[in-house]
Structures are given as C-alpha cells and as structure tokens.
Amino acid sequence: MKVPNSLVQLIRELSRLPGIGPKSAQKLAFYLFEQPKEDIERLVNTLLEAKQDLHLCVRCFNVTDLEVCAVCADPKRDTALICVVEEPGDLIALERSGEYSGLYHVLHGRLDPMNGISQDRLYIKPLLERLRDVPQNTEIILATSTTVEGEATSLYLERLLTPLNLHLSRIAYGLPVGGALEYADEVTLGRAMTGRHSLGKR
Amino acid sequence: MKVPNSLVQLIRELSRLPGIGPKSAQKLAFYLFEQPKEDIERLVNTLLEAKQDLHLCVRCFNVTDLEVCAVCADPKRDTALICVVEEPGDLIALERSGEYSGLYHVLHGRLDPMNGISQDRLYIKPLLERLRDVPQNTEIILATSTTVEGEATSLYLERLLTPLNLHLSRIAYGLPVGGALEYADEVTLGRAMTGRHSLGKR
Structure with a gap:
C-alpha cells in the first residue's frame, strides 16, 4: 500500500525528535491526525511562539524570554555561588529541589569527543570571562552529570578554573x-x- | 525561579501527546528551542499539511489523502478478504508483512468500557453496513490485538457477525x-x- 505522502512526511519529521523512534513517530502521527483542528493549531502556535520568545540569558545562558533570566535578575540570589550545569533542564531540576539559592552557568552540553562535542561547542569561554570579574570568595559548583562525559567535563573545568583561585566544588555522590x-x-x-x-x- | 511562560506552555502542550511524560516534554521543548527556525517551520508546516490533507477512507476508514484509500482502490486486492484491525497503524504493520492481499476495515479503537470506549465509539456500524453487500464467500479476519480489550472486541464482533453467515476467522496466536x-x-x-x-x- 502507498502510505499518503503527507503522513510519510509527518512521521519522518516526528521521528527526528529525540527519544522518538519510527514506531512512536507513527503512533504520534495518527494521534495528531485524530485531534481536532483547533488543538493542532494551538500546538503549532505554542511552538512558534516559544521559538520566537525564548533565547539565552546573556549572563548565565539559561533559557529565558527576558534579556537577563529570572534567576540572574533576582536580587535575593546569592551571587557568591555559581553552579555550572550541562543543560537548562538541569537548572530547572535544581530549582525544584529548593536547596540552592545561588546563580547558574549553563554549558549547553558536555564534553563528548566521540560525538564531536569539544570545549568550543560549550559555553566555557563565556564562563571564564564571567569568572574574571567575580570576588575571590565566589564558589563554583561543578554540577555536571555523573556520566563518563559529565565527569570528563567536570575534570576539564576543574583544571581550567583552578588557576583562578576561586573555591571549586563538585556536587555530592x-x-x-x-x-x-x-x-x-x-x-x-x-x-x-x-x-x-x-x-x-x- | 519563574520559568518563561512560553516555555511552560510548550512543555504543557507536548506533555499532552501520548507516551510523552512531563520529563520527556521538557527535554523535547529544550530540543525544539535549540533547533534552527527553518526546522521548526518545516515541522509546523508538515503538521498543518498532514492535518489538512488526511482524512478517513469512505470505505474502510484507513487514513488517506484520497476519497478511497490506496488499498481499497487497488484492483489487485482480494475483495473476498476483509481484515478488521483496531488502528491505521495495525494496517500499515500488516501491509509491511507482505502476507496479506485482501481489504481492511479500521475500527479506530477497541472496546474498553473501563475507559468509556463502547461499541458506538468504534466504526462497527459502518462495518455491518459494508458486510450487508458482500458475497457469502467473503472471509472476515478479526485481527484485533491479543490484549484483554482486543479479545473482548474480537468476541463482540464474532457474536455480532455470526448471523451474517460469512466466514469468520481470528489471526493466529x-x-x-x-x-x-x-x-x-x-x-x-x-x-x-x-x-x-x-x-x-x-
């Protein structure tokens, strides 16, 4: 049977999304087909609006709809703490824990030479520039993940930041x-x- | 931290999709945010086009961009075989197996009284109408899934179709x-x- 072209295209587009294989993409495509037109339009508009509104915070590279993100702009945050995370999702997870009141720096990835992710692909240079102007008592918490790549990233940053003479720490295992x-x-x-x-x- | 509104909305919309929990929705949202604008527009257009082009085949309720779907319109198909499946995805799976050359009838669901899916919600009435006009040697293959609900649907159809005096069969276990x-x-x-x-x- 010839599957309709617009269905093939939709399945192809959906299977490009992370964590969605060809079977899930097909299931999703049929689900979307069955939804009322208004729901699809709402989904589409939400997607386009998010794409238009959101960008990276100029200071910490968190995702925001403002120039400086809500964390960086909050005068109640402890500016003597900077927590380095891999992804914006990690920042949200830490915020949900309610245990952290400092600032962040989002790397947008982890070192992964096997997959071509070198230090230039991460927001490491802006971190160095940012740390040039902080007081000596600032603590940098390396909160990259505890995978091989996360560990490598943490180690790389440790070596890079040690000469700055700030207080460096790693989240607990x-x-x-x-x-x-x-x-x-x-x-x-x-x-x-x-x-x-x-x-x-x- | 206040998460940007357009991001909250996007995560909410994505988590409505089947098989996508809040965590996957957040991951997807960040992924989409990181994609180039053209990619997002292509995804959106594909979705809107599919929604506009696709509808149900008037004969078998398969998803199609024509009035009568490619299977029903194919003169080489064996019209003495009608395979009843739950979802359009099942039809595609059977087509891929290459073992079936008859026609289909898509129910768009299975009986599931616990979740409010009764016989009126499925395309059972059009199946009965369709079977009124077929020759006596037609075989109806009940190919609903082998779950509790799929079995119940098969049993229900068996009882409903037995008086029609056609050849009824069930896919092999x-x-x-x-x-x-x-x-x-x-x-x-x-x-x-x-x-x-x-x-x-x-």
Missing part, C-alpha cells in the same frame, strides 16, 4: 533518596561510603 | 518469530501448543 542499598550499583555504593559524614558532631 | 521458548509467557506457549500444525502432511 551517594545513594538516591529512597534507594535501597541492595539495588545500588557498586560504584555508587563505594562513593556513598567514601562521602559519608559524621553524625555525632553535627 | 503463537510464538513470535525469533522468540525463545524459555522467555515466552505460559499463556502464549499454551496457545502456541494448541495452535500447532502437522508437518508430515504438508
């Missing part, structure tokens, strides 16, 4: 909250042991 | 090709045993 020891992998368990903290003297 | 017995569930294994065919007299 350990067991996820609600996690049973039995199911944790040995590397995580090892890190959780090494990173243990004393309870008596708290 | 058994082991998937390439499947090891060890990993098959017991129900499938049981069905595979019951449905065994003799090799000697082939």
Whole structure:
C-alpha cells in the first residue's frame, strides 16, 4: 500500500525528535491526525511562539524570554555561588529541589569527543570571562552529570578554573533518596561510603 | 525561579501527546528551542499539511489523502478478504508483512468500557453496513490485538457477525518469530501448543 505522502512526511519529521523512534513517530502521527483542528493549531502556535520568545540569558545562558533570566535578575540570589550545569533542564531540576539559592552557568552540553562535542561547542569561554570579574570568595559548583562525559567535563573545568583561585566544588555522590542499598550499583555504593559524614558532631 | 511562560506552555502542550511524560516534554521543548527556525517551520508546516490533507477512507476508514484509500482502490486486492484491525497503524504493520492481499476495515479503537470506549465509539456500524453487500464467500479476519480489550472486541464482533453467515476467522496466536521458548509467557506457549500444525502432511 502507498502510505499518503503527507503522513510519510509527518512521521519522518516526528521521528527526528529525540527519544522518538519510527514506531512512536507513527503512533504520534495518527494521534495528531485524530485531534481536532483547533488543538493542532494551538500546538503549532505554542511552538512558534516559544521559538520566537525564548533565547539565552546573556549572563548565565539559561533559557529565558527576558534579556537577563529570572534567576540572574533576582536580587535575593546569592551571587557568591555559581553552579555550572550541562543543560537548562538541569537548572530547572535544581530549582525544584529548593536547596540552592545561588546563580547558574549553563554549558549547553558536555564534553563528548566521540560525538564531536569539544570545549568550543560549550559555553566555557563565556564562563571564564564571567569568572574574571567575580570576588575571590565566589564558589563554583561543578554540577555536571555523573556520566563518563559529565565527569570528563567536570575534570576539564576543574583544571581550567583552578588557576583562578576561586573555591571549586563538585556536587555530592551517594545513594538516591529512597534507594535501597541492595539495588545500588557498586560504584555508587563505594562513593556513598567514601562521602559519608559524621553524625555525632553535627 | 519563574520559568518563561512560553516555555511552560510548550512543555504543557507536548506533555499532552501520548507516551510523552512531563520529563520527556521538557527535554523535547529544550530540543525544539535549540533547533534552527527553518526546522521548526518545516515541522509546523508538515503538521498543518498532514492535518489538512488526511482524512478517513469512505470505505474502510484507513487514513488517506484520497476519497478511497490506496488499498481499497487497488484492483489487485482480494475483495473476498476483509481484515478488521483496531488502528491505521495495525494496517500499515500488516501491509509491511507482505502476507496479506485482501481489504481492511479500521475500527479506530477497541472496546474498553473501563475507559468509556463502547461499541458506538468504534466504526462497527459502518462495518455491518459494508458486510450487508458482500458475497457469502467473503472471509472476515478479526485481527484485533491479543490484549484483554482486543479479545473482548474480537468476541463482540464474532457474536455480532455470526448471523451474517460469512466466514469468520481470528489471526493466529503463537510464538513470535525469533522468540525463545524459555522467555515466552505460559499463556502464549499454551496457545502456541494448541495452535500447532502437522508437518508430515504438508
């Protein structure tokens, strides 16, 4: 059977999206076909508006609809803390935790030479420029992911930033909250042991 | 942090799509934000074109950009075979198998009273009307899925269609090709045993 061309095109476009394989793309295409015209138009307009409104914060490269993002513009944030994350989604996740009140710097990726992501592709140069003007007591928290690439990125930044003589730190490793020891992998368990903290003297 | 409104809206729209949870929606939104404007416009146009071009075949309710779909319009198809499937995607899957040369009838769903899907929501009435005019030697293959709902739909159709005195059949159960017995569930294994065919007299 000849599948209608506009359906083929739609499936092809959808399967380009991350995490959507050919089967999900087909399912999505049929789902979209079944939705009322108004819903499709609303989706399309939302997409076009987001594309038009959003850009990167000139200071921290977070996604924003303003010149300077809501975090950078907030006078209540602790400017002596800069947390370096890989993606804007990581920033949102940290904000949701409610445990952090400092500023951010979004790299927009992690070092991944196998996939052609070198330091020039990340917002590392603007980070260096930004750190030139901060006071000596500023703490830079390296909060890249704990994957091989995230670790490599953290290590690279550590070497790059050490000469600046600021306070450098790395987010803690350990067991996820609600996690049973039995199911944790040995590397995580090892890190959780090494990173243990004393309870008596708290 | 206040997440930009257009980003919140986009994430909300995307998380309405089937199989896309809030986290995937956020990931997708950031991905779309990072794509060039032309790519977003192409996606949007493809979506709008598909929505405009596509509709249901007047005969079998397959998705098509013509009045009568490519399968129904093909003079080489065996009109004495009508395969009843749940979704247009099932039709495409069967077409890909290359094992079927008859016609189809797409129900657009399965009976699922728990989720409010009753027989009126499916294209069952048009199927009955269609079968009123077919020759007595026509075979109706019930190819709904082998889930509880798919079975219920098949059973319902069986009872409904039996008085029409046509040849009714159900697709075969058994082991998937390439499947090891060890990993098959017991129900499938049981069905595979019951449905065994003799090799000697082939």
